[in-house]
Amino acid sequence: MKSETRREEIIQTAAQLFKEKGFSAVTMRDLATTMGMKAASLYNHISSKQEILKEIIISLAEEFTNGMEQINNSNQSSIQKLKDIIALHINITSKNTYGMASLNNDWMHLEGQLQYYLELRTNYENDFRNILIDGVSKNEIIDSDIETMLFSLLSTLRSLYLWIPKKEDLNFEELSKNLSTILISGINK
Amino acid sequence: MKSETRREEIIQTAAQLFKEKGFSAVTMRDLATTMGMKAASLYNHISSKQEILKEIIISLAEEFTNGMEQINNSNQSSIQKLKDIIALHINITSKNTYGMASLNNDWMHLEGQLQYYLELRTNYENDFRNILIDGVSKNEIIDSDIETMLFSLLSTLRSLYLWIPKKEDLNFEELSKNLSTILISGINK
DNA sequence: ACATCTAACTAACACTTGTTAGTTAGATTT
């Protein structure tokens, strides 16, 4: 039984390094040194540097896709769906802040899976957009520019990976509630 | 008179490539090919790859610092200051979407100027935070978690470089007004 | 006209890159 945990360790360590310096700036020797082994030994567990990136990004992208599907199949108000999306992002991001850096910054270095990744992303954005459009038509959401709202929400959610690690003790419920209030009701009194 | 425009062309072209692939993934040969010359010829105009990154990032960071200083020295309400900051980001970003990618993603590859950059960024964030704190104390802004508000606003503003290029005809005033409404008053009805 | 400057070139360097081949000590399976 080939140990999956060693492989997982390598991928997680790689994700940390990728977050610090970006995919292209991290060498297999960097990764090996951090793992306490020689570069060539990595290849007993993974088949290429590319594969590591693929594992990190695609698994996360699919998690988002699955989460969005669940939310979209539920019968809730548009506002409640948005709150669920906010919770989804906090949830996935807090479990893997390192990987989220690659998802955000290094997706363009995917080779074989670039097109698949872009499909997932486009579909996710379309689902998100449709929730906003639906909310406007049902008078739950203001009739401002949809794209500006979408961009603003997604930007904040996609940047969570930069911020969550700085919070010493993450209270999931509290952050989710605060962020929902701020994104949905704004900050003015 | 050594032509400054050729040097500027190189830096702007580099910024474009850095946005597409990141600083580390762009080689001097890539840059030279895009400029229609050989890699060695670049060195008649710039002294190193590092220097190009420095020029791109530091000049932008200083623009933000100057803008923040002006806003902070004005006698306005906290909400108006926030609106001015939003306009500042749209303004600087729309003039240099390529460079903003480096500022956001490649600052860690600054070498000599890394500390200086981090100082500018910390000061900027502190000024931003103080405006929020002031707004709360003057009852203009809700008494929610300051860091969450700061993070949410900054995330959206820092991501503008990804989004502004997609808008076919940028109406500065309209975007500024829409984004201010969404960030300050939220999206719910 | 001559000297200098500009902005390109070719050739090369020393180093780093991802990756492969072949080996080996120790654990596990038969």
Added chain:
DNA sequence: AAATCTAACTAACAAGTGTTAGTTAGATGT
């Protein structure tokens, strides 16, 4: 006990990296 598997190793390679040295055709200044 023998055979296989695991996960590390050393050595090496071909390609690519940023950069320097030296050269050159043409423009500019005196």
